[in-house]
Amino acid sequence: MLVDSHCHLDLIDPSLERVDALLQEAAAVGVGHFLCVSVSLANAPVVRGLAARYENVSASVGVHPNHVDQAEPQVAALAELAADPLIVAVGETGLDYHYGADHIALQQTRFRTHIRAAREVCKPLIVHMRDATDDTLRILDEERASEVGGVMHCFTEDWPTAQRALDLGFHVSFSGIVTFKSAEPIREAARQVPAERLLVETDAPYLAPVPHRGKQNQPAYVRQVADCVAALRGMAPAELDAQVGRNFFALFRTARAPRLIPAQTVASP
Template sequence: MLVDSHCHLDLIDPSLDRVEALLAQAAAVGVGHFLCVSVSLGNAPVVRALAARYPQVSASVGVHPNQVGDDEPDVARLAGLAADPLIVAVGETGLDYHYGAEHITLQQARLRTHVRAAREVGKPLIVHMREATDDTLRILAEERAQEVGGVMHCFTEDWPTAQRALELGFHISFSGIVTFKTAEPIREAARRVPAERLLVETDAPYLAPVPHRGKQNQPAYVRQVADCVAGLRGVEPSLLDAQVSRNFFALFPLARKDQAGLRAASR
């Protein structure tokens, strides 16, 4: 089985018919679990509802660094939401200076809030990092994010940066960008990340991999990401599938629990 460790099912299409079709298409290529990631307090209930309905879907709660004008959470509120047994992680959080440089102070304060909430509930972090490497890793270290760990999602940096994140106890997740032959620093990192700290994702509906580049991404396309990473590492795709699935459930242990009764009560 393969896991899509980061997708946004509700941003592709929140209708149940479409979600069920996406999950079925992914299952047909061996993808059996999905982490649907929250980007705002506004979409967090939808993400949670998907996890309540589908046992193969897990959920997070968090506010994306580029989300401006959303209801801003404090530590107590975010921790309260994250304490829900259906929530397996805190995020998506992080820093993005490419699109949000005018909100640096807000982003940094929000990242600290997420790390503190994650530590309070003992759940891992999902971290977005774009053109903000030093500040992101510095704040994670200052706030003791290593106590809960997490994942550097959609990793777009080089191997030395991956090493710094690994030293903080984080996993490294590769998206469709790793399939782009022009992305050699990312591909080099994918070759060198320790097997036990490796994840793959789609970030759907964004960043579709080759040969789907330019189309709307979907969870089934994590197959192309995983096969590319397997090729870069010189391992059989089936072995990589099994490794990244083990890694996912080790990092997000609540995702593996049978919560059928809780799901039924939550609908």
């Protein structure tokens, strides 16, 4: 089963009618589960509410590194929110230096807070890393993030950087950027990441893949991401789908896995 391991359903359109449609459109192309990721303490209840409404939606809690004007989480409060059974991960957290160095110290402190909360509740991390590779991996190491693991979401680095994340016990997730032919270092990483550590995502509503580039992204478009990664690795699409599904539920251990349908018993004639 294909999983969109990172999307923001509430940021695409908060109306339940639209979310219903988005999930149905994704189901039509074989996407069976979705991780809706929190970016602030303000939107965390909305994200949790979607997980409560839909059995095939999981939720996280965290504050995005770029949201410097948001309420600042403390370890105890964040851990209390993350202990909720509907919350499967802590994040989106991490470091993003793309827009300058004005808030580096704040981002690093907040990142450490998230890692400590994740370790307290024994749930994995969702890590955002942009133009901050060395500091991100150093802080993960210093804070013993390997004890809970997690995913380097929307991976935009090269294979040697992916290896460093793998050495810390993290999975690597590829977004629509991997479909861009100009993104060869990312595509090479997608070829090389061990199968059991591989995830795919949309990061919807951002970063729509080819052939939807420039449009608002949506969970159904993880199909194009998965098919691209399968082609890069020489895998059948169905094989890739099954692998990333297994990987997702192995990493996010408290996510509600799909119920298995018992085999039908056929009476002897």
